[in-house]
Amino acid sequence: xxxxxxxxxxxxxxxxxxxxxxxxxxTGYAGQAMMGIAAFFGIGAxxxxxxxxxxxxxxxxxxxxxxxxxxxxxxxxxxxLRLQADFLAITTIxxxxxxxxVFNSLKITGGTLxxxxxxxxxxxLKMNNMYFFIFTTILIVIVCLLIxxxxxxxxxxxxxxxxxDPGAARSFGINVSKYQILAFIxxxxxxxxxxxxxxxxMGFISSTDFAFVVSIQIVSMCVIGGLGxxxxxxxxxxxxxxxxxxxxxxxxxxxxxxxLLLVIMVRFMPEGLLGDDSPVWKFLVGLFRKIKPRKKTxxxxxxxxxxxxxYELSGEGGQA
Amino acid sequence: xxxQQLMNALxxxxxxxxxxxxxxxxYGILGILxxxxxxxxxxxxxxxxxxxxxxxxxxLAFVLxxxxxGILGILxxxxxxxxxxxxxxxxxxxxxxAAVGLxxxxxxxxxxxxxxxxxxxxxxxxxxxxxxxxxxxxxAWILIFALTAVLLLILWIILNKTKLGLAWRATAxxxxxAKVCGVNTNNAMALSxxxxxxxxxxxxxxxxxxxxxxxxxxxEVPSYKMLAIIVLGGLGNPLGTVLAGLIIGFTEVFxxxxxxxxxxxxxxxxxxxxIMLLIKPEGLLGQKNKI
Numbered sequence: 001x002x003x004x005x006x007x008x009x010x011x012x013x014x015x016x017x018x019x020x021x022x023x024x025x026x027t028g029y030a031g032q033a034m035m036g037i038a039a040f041f042g043i044g045a046x047x048x049x050x051x052x053x054x055x056x057x058x059x060x061x062x063x064x065x066x067x068x069x070x071x072x073x074x075x076x077x078x079x080x081l082r083l084q085a086d087f088l089a090i091t092t093i094x095x096x097x098x099x100x101x102v103f104n105s106l107k108i109t110g111g112t113l114x115x116x117x118x119x120x121x122x123x124x125l126k127m128n129n130m131y132f133f134i135f136t137t138i139l140i141v142i143v144c145l146l147i148x149x150x151x152x153x154x155x156x157x158x159x160x161x162x163x164x165d166p167g168a169a170r171s172f173g174i175n176v177s178k179y180q181i182l183a184f185i186x187x188x189x190x191x192x193x194x195x196x197x198x199x200x201x202m203g204f205i206s207s208t209d210f211a212f213v214v215s216i217q218i219v220s221m222c223v224i225g226g227l228g229x230x231x232x233x234x235x236x237x238x239x240x241x242x243x244x245x246x247x248x249x250x251x252x253x254x255x256x257x258x259x260l261l262l263v264i265m266v267r268f269m270p271e272g273l274l275g276d277d278s279p280v281w282k283f284l285v286g287l288f289r290k291i292k293p294r295k296k297t298x299x300x301x302x303x304x305x306x307x308x309x310x311y312e313l314s315g316e317g318g319q320a
Numbered sequence: 321x322x323x324q325q326l327m328n329a330l331x332x333x334x335x336x337x338x339x340x341x342x343x344x345x346x347y348g349i350l351g352i353l354x355x356x357x358x359x360x361x362x363x364x365x366x367x368x369x370x371x372x373x374x375x376x377x378x379x380l381a382f383v384l385x386x387x388x389x390g391i392l393g394i395l396x397x398x399x400x401x402x403x404x405x406x407x408x409x410x411x412x413x414x415x416x417x418a419a420v421g422l423x424x425x426x427x428x429x430x431x432x433x434x435x436x437x438x439x440x441x442x443x444x445x446x447x448x449x450x451x452x453x454x455x456x457x458x459x460a461w462i463l464i465f466a467l468t469a470v471l472l473l474i475l476w477i478i479l480n481k482t483k484l485g486l487a488w489r490a491t492a493x494x495x496x497x498a499k500v501c502g503v504n505t506n507n508a509m510a511l512s513x514x515x516x517x518x519x520x521x522x523x524x525x526x527x528x529x530x531x532x533x534x535x536x537x538x539x540e541v542p543s544y545k546m547l548a549i550i551v552l553g554g555l556g557n558p559l560g561t562v563l564a565g566l567i568i569g570f571t572e573v574f575x576x577x578x579x580x581x582x583x584x585x586x587x588x589x590x591x592x593x594x595i596m597l598l599i600k601p602e603g604l605l606g607q608k609n610k611i
Contacts, residue, residue, distance in 0.1 A: 095590075259428065
C-alpha cells in the first residue's frame with residue numbers, strides 16, 4: 001500500500017471522526033434526534049469554500065464556517081424546543097433535503113456544478129492529505145479534551161440530566177431550553193468547522209456530498225460505535241471509513257454488506273460495540289483490569305479488612 | 321387545463337396517501353418511523369411484475385404481491401423490530417437506523433437479483449384515454465382512484481367494524497391499558513404490518529403501471545416523502561394521512577404548474593411540513609399528547 005493512498009484514507013477517517021463527534025454532542029449527550037447533520041456540514045463547507053475562493057484566509061474561513069453553521073444550529077435548537085423525538089427526527093431529515101436542494105440551486109454555491117477550492121497554505125505548508133490528517137487529528141484531540149472537560153462541568157451534567165429525563169431536569173431547576181439550544185450550537189458549529197476542512201481537502205464540493213445518505217452514515221458511525229461515549233463515534237467513524245475500502249474488491253455487494261451489518265448491530269447490540277453497556281466493552285474493560293488492577297481505594301481496603309475479620313463493620317468503622 | 325391539473329393532483333395525492341398509509345398504521349401501533357416501508361413498496365412492485373408476466377393476470381399480481389409482502393412484514397416485525405423495541409431505554413433513533421438499514425438492503429437485493437435496469441409493466445387498458453367534457457382522463461388514473469377507494473374502504477371496515485380493528489385501535493390508544501384489558505396486542509402489531517406492507521405493495525404496483533417503469537431506485541423518493549406525509553397527517557392517524565397525501569399531491573402539482581420556484585419538486589413536501597410543524601407541531605389531525 002503506498003503512503004499517499006494511506007494518508008488519503010486517514011484524512012477522510014479523521015474528518016468523519018470529527019463530524020461523528022459533533023453529532024454525538026447533540027444526539028449522544030443532549031439526547032436530541034438529529035438526522036440531518038450533513039446539512040450543517042454542508043453549510044460550513046460552502047461558507048469556507050466561498051470565502052477562500054474570494055481570497056480569504058483559510059483559518060479565518062474555518063472560523064466563519066463555524067459561526068455561520070452555529071447560527072443555523074441555534075435556529076434549529078429553538079425549533080427543537082417545540083418538537084419532540086420523532087417530530088424532530090423528521091424535521092431534521094427535511095432540513096437536510098431542503099438544504100441539499102438549496103445548495104444545488106443557488107448561484108453562490110455553484111448550483112449543480114459545485115465549487116472548486118484550492119489547497120490552502122498554513123504556516124507556509126501547502127496542505128496535502130498528510131497535513132490535513134495531522135491538522136484534523138490535532139483538532140480531534142482538542143475536541144476530545146474539551147468534551148471530557150464539559151462532561152464534568154455543570155453544563156455537561158445538565159445535558160446528561162436532559163438526556164435522561166427533560167421533565168425531571170426541569171423540575172430540578174435546570175434551564176432545559178438554554179442547555180438544549182447550546183448543545184445544538186456547539187454540535188452544529190463543530191460540524192461546520194469539519195465541513196470547512198472537508199471542502200478544502202476534497203478540492204471540489206457539490207450538493208451530493210451533503211445528501212441525506214451522508215447524515216445516515218454519520219448516525220451509523222455513532223450508533224455502531226456507541227452513542228454518548230467518546231470512544232464510540234471515533235471507533236465507528238474509523239471502521240466505517242476503512243470498511244468500504246477493505247470491501248472494495250466486492251464493490252457490487254458493498255452497500256448490501258454495509259446495510260446488513262447495520263441491521264445486525266442495532267438488532268443485537270443497540271448500545272453500540274463500545275457503548276457502556278455493550279458486552280464487548282465490558283469484556284475489554286475486564287481484560288484491562290486483569291492486566292492492570294485498579295488502584296485500591298480506601299473503601300476497598302476497609303472492605304477487605306472486614307472480610308478478613310480484622311474488625312467488624314459497625315457505625316464506628318469509618319474511623320479506621 | 322385547471323381541471324386537468326386537478327385530476328392529476330388527485331391521482332398523485334392518492335398514490336402518496338396509499339404509500340404513506342402503511343407507515344402510518346405501523347407508527348400508530350409501534351411508534352417506529354418505518355422507512356423500510358418504501359422497501360416493501362419496491363419489492364411489491366417487482367413481485368407484481370414477475371407475477372403479472374408469469375400469469376398474465378393483473379388481479380393475481382395485486383393479490384399475491386400484497387399477501388407475500390404482508391407476510392414479509394410480519395416476519396420483519398417479529399424478528400427485527402419487536403426485539404429492538406423490547407430492550408429497555410432504546411433511543412428513538414435506533415429503530416429508525418434499523419429501518420434505514422433494511423431499506424438499503426431491500427433496494428440492493430432487488431438490484432442484485434433483478435438487475436439495475438428498468439422494467440415496464442406495459443399494462444393495456446384497452447383504451448388510451450377517456451374524454452369527459454374538457455377533461456381527458458388517463459385510464460391508469462381511474463384504476464388508481466378506484467383501487468385507493470377500495471383499499472381505504474377495506475381499511476376502514478377492518479379498523480372500525482371488526483374485533484381485530486377494535487384491538488388495533490385500543491392498542492394504538494394505549495398499549496399498556498389494552499394489554500391489561502385482555503387485548504392481544506401482538507395480533508394488533510401483526511395486523512399493522514400485514515396491512516402496512518400490503519398497502520405499500522399495492523401502491524408499488526400502481527406506480528409501476530402509472531409510470532410504466534420500475535427500477536431498483538423506485539423506493540428512494542417515497543422513503544422520505546412518506547415521512548413528511550405521515551407527520552403532516554399527525555403521526556399514526558389514517559384519516560390525517562389521506563388528507564396529508566392529497567395536500568402534498570396538490571401542492572406539488574400546482575406549484576410546479578403555475579409557479580417557477582427554485583426548489584425541486586421532491587423537496588416541496590418537506591417545506592410544507594416544516595412550515596406546518598412550526599405553526600401546529602402536533603400535525604394536521606394529531607392529538608397533542610400522542611407522540
